[in-house]
Amino acid sequence: MTFSLATIRVDGTPTPVLSMDGKLYRITDLAPEVLAPNPAGGLMTVFAHWNTAEPVLQRAADDLTDGVLTCAPVNAPGLEDWLTPLQYPGKVICTGANYYDHVTQDGGHVGFTKEDNIPVFFLKPPTTTLVGQGKSVRYPVQSSKFDYELELAFVIGKRGRRIPVEQARDYVAGYTIGLDLSARDWQRHPKHLVKFDLFGGKVFDDSCPLGPGIVPARFVDDTNLQLRFRLNGELRQNANTKDMIWSVPELIARISEHVTLEPGDVVLTGTPAGVGLSTGIWTKVGDRLDGEIDGLGSLQVEIIDDHPESDGT
Structure with missing residues (x-):
């Protein structure tokens, strides 16, 4: 039975849950042993021991479906109760320029060939950039784009360094939806010495919404x-991962040449065409962002004003 893993707030406490058939179940009720090594770690504990935790969770999901296991679901949470699934990974690694249409249409790199290039990566600090489903994203006051x-x-799902492409899939525990939010005028600032x-x-802060759960x-x-992004309900991106330049295994192989990948690390794989960089349509305070990927659900956030009183918190 298909399921996903998420973190929600229950009675004010971040709680890891298993999501199946539209219902959420506390993992402590279904399979407490997968959290036993470090209960306070939440889903980070689960992914730290993924090879042993996954079959236990799968068995619990199957038993729940077959009626062998009975368990009461938690009350349906409001959007405000969803949290980013992992609190918090050691690394959030982002991939730039990894869809052919984004590179050619948005980036203007006509005649680009995969063979003559290598992927580019950058890091986001997890504790200050990750936000979950239904959360508010503060508009970066320094940006107008x-x-x-x-x-x-x-x-x-497991530690690895210098991972061969042909073995890379063994290191992937699950998939989720990410939004890489960007301040384009600061990404290409004229006063920056190297202009980038x-x-x-x-x-x-808040530049990496992630969720709702991990499949x-x-x-x-x-x-x-299929990936679909809507800005205030209007379709802005509509593409397929088959148009990626570098595949997930190729990204893992390249990243692990430079850094050790650890359980719970998150990798974003790049975006397709249709971003504001090419259309000139930028997000503003009050906008609703909705990213959908087949089989992974929908990730929704709203842009709010970054109030001065929040400085220093």
């Missing part, structure tokens, strides 16, 4: 997933 990027994200600044343009890799074909 605030952009969206819908991306497939995956979660690492991924720190200013990519790593501001185990066994249920997902990452080579053929």
Whole structure:
């Protein structure tokens, strides 16, 4: 039975849950042993021991479906009760320029060939950039060109370094939806010495919505997933992961040449064409962002004003 893993707030406490058939079940009720090594770690504990935790969770989901196991679901949470699934991964690694149409249409790189290039990556600090389903994203006050990027994200399930492409899928625990929000005018600031600044343009607070849940890799074909992004209900991005330049295994192999991948690490895989960089349509305070990926659900956030009184908190 297909399921996903999420974190919601229950009675004010972040609680890891298993989502199935539209209902949410506390993992402590279904399979407490998967949290036993470190109950306070939530889903980070589950992914730290993914090879042993996954079959236990799968068995619990199957038993629940077959009526062998009975368990009361938690009350349906409001959007305000959803949290980012992982609190918090050691690394959030983002991939730039990984869809052919984004590179040619949005980036203007006509005649681009995969063979003559390598993927580009950058990091986002997890504790200050990750936000969950239904949350508010503070508009970066330093920007007037605030952009969206819908991306497939995956979660690492075991530690690895210098991972061969042919073994890379063994390291993927699950998939979720990510938004790589960007301040384009700071990404390409005229006063920056080298005219390109991924720190200013990519790593501001709330710049990486993630969720709603994580679907185990066994249920997902990452080579053929449709992505749809809507801004205030209007379709702005509509593409398929088959148009990626570098595949998930190729990204893992390249990343692990430079850094050790650890359980719970999150990798965003790049965005297709249709972003504001090419259309000139930027997000503003009050906008609703909705990213949808086949089989993974829908991730929704709203842009709010960044009030001065929040400084220093």
